[in-house]
Amino acid sequence: MPSIVDLIAVSRAYGPRLALDDVHLALEPGELAFLVGPSGAGKTTLLKLINREIRPTNGEVWVDGIAAHSLKPSRVPDLRRRVGVVFQDYKLLPRLTARENVALALQVGDLRVSDQEASERAIDALDAVGLGDRGASFPHQLSGGQQQRVAVARAVVAQPPLLIADEPTGNLDLENSWELMDLFADVGAFGTAVLIATHNVEIVTRLQRRVLTLVAGRLVRDQPAGKTGRLAWLATS
Numbered sequence: 001m002p003s004i005v006d007l008i009a010v011s012r013a014y015g016p017r018l019a020l021d022d023v024h025l026a027l028e029p030g031e032l033a034f035l036v037g038p039s040g041a042g043k044t045t046l047l048k049l050i051n052r053e054i055r056p057t058n059g060e061v062w063v064d065g066i067a068a069h070s071l072k073p074s075r076v077p078d079l080r081r082r083v084g085v086v087f088q089d090y091k092l093l094p095r096l097t098a099r100e101n102v103a104l105a106l107q108v109g110d111l112r113v114s115d116q117e118a119s120e121r122a123i124d125a126l127d128a129v130g131l132g133d134r135g136a137s138f139p140h141q142l143s144g145g146q147q148q149r150v151a152v153a154r155a156v157v158a159q160p161p162l163l164i165a166d167e168p169t170g171n172l173d174l175e176n177s178w179e180l181m182d183l184f185a186d187v188g189a190f191g192t193a194v195l196i197a198t199h200n201v202e203i204v205t206r207l208q209r210r211v212l213t214l215v216a217g218r219l220v221r222d223q224p225a226g227k228t229g230r231l232a233w234l235a236t237s
C-alpha cells in the first residue's frame with residue numbers, strides 16, 4: 001500500500017537558516033506517530049509542508065499521492081480535503097456554535113453537501129468526540145478540553161485519510177491531554193493516519209507509539225511503536 005505521507009530528501013530554509021535538513025519520512029495509512037524535539041527543531045515547519053502552507057526548498061512532499069511540493073495554488077483545496085488539522089489554540093469560529101463550526105468545515109471542503117446533511121454529520125462527529133449534546137454551545141461556553149474536542153470533530157468530519165496536530169495539548173491540563181490523545185488513537189482506529197507534534201514527553205513515552213525525533217532540522221531518530229526508550233532529545237534539551 002502506498003504511504004499516506006512521503007517526505008523525500010526534504011529541506012526547508014528561512015533565509016539563511018535551515019529549518020529542515022534532508023528529512024526522509026514515510027507514514028503509512030492508519031498509522032499514529034508523534035513528532036517530538038526541542039523548540040525550534042522544525043516540527044511546525046514539517047507539518048506546514050504537509051498541509052502545503054509552505055513549500056520545501058528542496059525535496060519532495062507527497063500526501064495521499066499528491067505532490068504537495070509542486071502543487072499549483074488552484075489545486076491546494078484537493079490536498080486540504082485530505083488533511084484534517086488541529087492547532088494548539090483550537091481556532092474555532094467564536095460566533096458559530098460547535099455544530100456550525102464542524103458543519104462549515106464539511107461544506108467548505110465539499111460544496112455539494114446540503115445544510116441538512118452537514119448538520120447531521122456534524123452531530124455525528126460531535127457524538128464521536130463525546131460532545132453530542134453540546135452542538136448548540138458556542139466556543140466560549142465550552143472548556144478548553146471541550147473546545148479542542150470540537151476542533152478534532154471538525155478535523156475528522158470529512159473522514160480525511162490524514163490528521164495532523166501541532167501541539168494540540170499545549171493549552172490543556174494533564175487529564176484533558178490524556179483524553180485528547182485517546183481520541184487521536186480512536187481516530188487512527190478508523191483508518192485515519194495521525195501525526196502529532198508535541199512537547200508532552202510523559203504522554204509520548206507512555207503511549208508507546210512511533211516517535212520521530214527532530215533536532216535542529218534533522219530527523220535523528222525514528223523509534224517504532226512498542227519500544228520503550230529514552231527520547232533522544234531529552235538528552236539535548
Ligand SMILES: Nc1ncnc2c1ncn2[C@@H]1O[C@H](COP(=O)(O)OP(=O)(O)O)[C@@H](O)[C@H]1O
Nearest residue numbers: 014017019037038039040041042043044045046
Ligand atoms: N516564518 C519564519 N521565518 C523565519 N524563521 C522561521 C520561520 N518559521 C520558523 N522559523 C525558524 O525555523 C526553525 C524551526 O521552527 P519551527 O518549525 O517552528 O520549530 P518547532 O515547531 O519545532 O518549534 C526555527 O529556528 C525557527 O526560528
Ligand SMILES: [Mg+2]
Nearest residue numbers: 043044045166
Ligand atoms: Mg512548533
